[in-house]
Amino acid sequence: MSASTKLSNAVKALCFLASVHPEPKTSTEISGFIGVNASKTRKILSMLVKNNIVESTYGPAGGFVIKKKPDEIHLQEIYCAIEDRKAFHMDVTKNRGEQSNYLNIFFIDLFAEIQIEIEDKMRQISIQSILNKINS
Amino acid sequence: MSASTKLSNAVKALCFLASVHPEPKTSTEISGFIGVNASKTRKILSMLVKNNIVESTYGPAGGFVIKKKPDEIHLQEIYCAIEDRKAFHMDVTKNRGEQSNYLNIFFIDLFAEIQIEIEDKMRQISIQSILNKINS
DNA sequence: ATTATTTGTTACACTTACCGTAACAAATAA
DNA sequence: TTATTTGTTACGGTAAGTGTAACAAATAAT
Numbered sequence: 207m208s209a210s211t212k213l214s215n216a217v218k219a220l221c222f223l224a225s226v227h228p229e230p231k232t233s234t235e236i237s238g239f240i241g242v243n244a245s246k247t248r249k250i251l252s253m254l255v256k257n258n259i260v261e262s263t264y265g266p267a268g269g270f271v272i273k274k275k276p277d278e279i280h281l282q283e284i285y286c287a288i289e290d291r292k293a294f295h296m297d298v299t300k301n302r303g304e305q306s307n308y309l310n311i312f313f314i315d316l317f318a319e320i321q322i323e324i325e326d327k328m329r330q331i332s333i334q335s336i337l338n339k340i341n342s
Numbered sequence: 343m344s345a346s347t348k349l350s351n352a353v354k355a356l357c358f359l360a361s362v363h364p365e366p367k368t369s370t371e372i373s374g375f376i377g378v379n380a381s382k383t384r385k386i387l388s389m390l391v392k393n394n395i396v397e398s399t400y401g402p403a404g405g406f407v408i409k410k411k412p413d414e415i416h417l418q419e420i421y422c423a424i425e426d427r428k429a430f431h432m433d434v435t436k437n438r439g440e441q442s443n444y445l446n447i448f449f450i451d452l453f454a455e456i457q458i459e460i461e462d463k464m465r466q467i468s469i470q471s472i473l474n475k476i477n478s
Numbered sequence: 479a480t481t482a483t484t485t486g487t488t489a490c491a492c493t494t495a496c497c498g499t500a501a502c503a504a505a506t507a508a
Numbered sequence: 509t510t511a512t513t514t515g516t517t518a519c520g521g522t523a524a525g526t527g528t529a530a531c532a533a534a535t536a537a538t
Contacts, residue, residue: 208525210449210453213449214445214446214449217445217449218445221445232483232484232485233484233485234484242527243527243528245486245487245527245528245529245530246526246527246528248484248485248486248487249486249487251485251486252485252486252487255485255486262484262485262486263484263485263534263535263536264483264484264485264486264533264534264535264536265482265483265484265485265534265535265536265537266482266483266484266535266536266537267483267484267535267536267537268483268484268485268534268535268536269484269485270485308476309350309353309354309357309472309476310350312472312475312476313346313349313350313353316463316467317346319463320460320463323459323460323463324456324459327452327455327456327459331452336445336448339448340444340445340448368512368513368514369513369514370513378497378498379497379498379499381498381499381500381501381515381516382497382498382499384513384514384515384516385515385516387514387515388514388515388516391514391515398513398514398515399505399506399507399513399514400504400505400506400507400512400513400514400515401505401506401507401508401511401512401513401514402506402507402508402511402512402513403507403508403512403513404505404506404507404512404513404514405513405514406514
């Protein structure tokens with residue numbers, strides 16, 4: 207799954223969990239909402255659990271509950287939780303034996319700048335702000 | 343080749359051609375500089391030719407010559423020439439049968455905004471400015 | 479304790495995309 | 509006519525992504 211797809215799926219799950227809080231929802235229920243299968247949904251949510259954004263309980267009547275307040279969860283935080291590598295990864299240095307390495311450095315710097323801008327933008331968007339936008 | 347790799351390779355080729363202007367360089371020579379094989383180099387350059395950024399001549403003593411002035415070539419223009427789809431593509435709507443399509447719209451809008459920011463940034467960078475930065 | 483249920487993780491087949499390279503027609507200068 | 513170069517297509521090999529299944533670990537209910 208691409209980073210952006212993973213991010214949008216995580217946000218969908220969180221919006222869903224926020225709307226039913228504090229009722230626990232199983233991966234099967236959530237997967238029906240966001241449109242990916244339960245196994246992959248668990249994979250995404252398990253990462254949100256590790257980052258204390260969601261709580262999970264095993265066994266019957268178990269499932270996932272959103273842990274933080276919707277206005278305290280930002281996209282950048284979600285993206286960091288689900289993605290180890292850069293979200294919108296940009297490759298430069300794949301070429302071998304080239305004579306233009308100084309240009310690689312230029313692009314690495316440029317793409318890093320873009321990356322920072324994207325993260326700044328994501329930091330400004332909370333789950334609550336998304337819910338507000340949807341309900342307006 | 344990823345969009346960002348293609349872009350950086352195109353820029354490398356243009357920097358090389360700018361530095362030897364008006365001498366024509368073959369795809370073999372350029373490929374040695376940017377570090378990809380001649381066939382792929384021709385593929386990239388042929389798109390720059392179609393967009394009037396580079397001129398090509400067939401036959402012996404032929405090759406590629408940069409056509410526009412380095413300070414009149416911007417990254418955004420190059421990226422448009424070599425890439426049909428969005429450069430830093432972000433996927434949202436791959437899921438089937440979901441109940442959260444209104445959230446897809448949110449992400450499409452968000453990613454479009456990011457895309458515009460990236461393009462604005464690229465519009466501010468010319469081949470000449472890259473050459474200046476490298477030579478300083 | 480036993481059972482049923484749910485999470486968390488691994489595995490796997492299938493498909494898709496990517497990469498490097500080769501090959502060849504079209505064009506053109508010598 | 510020949511040699512050279514571009515522009516384009518094709519192809520095998522490799523890597524990545526997708527969807528699904530399977531199962532151990534955990535836990536509530538009985």
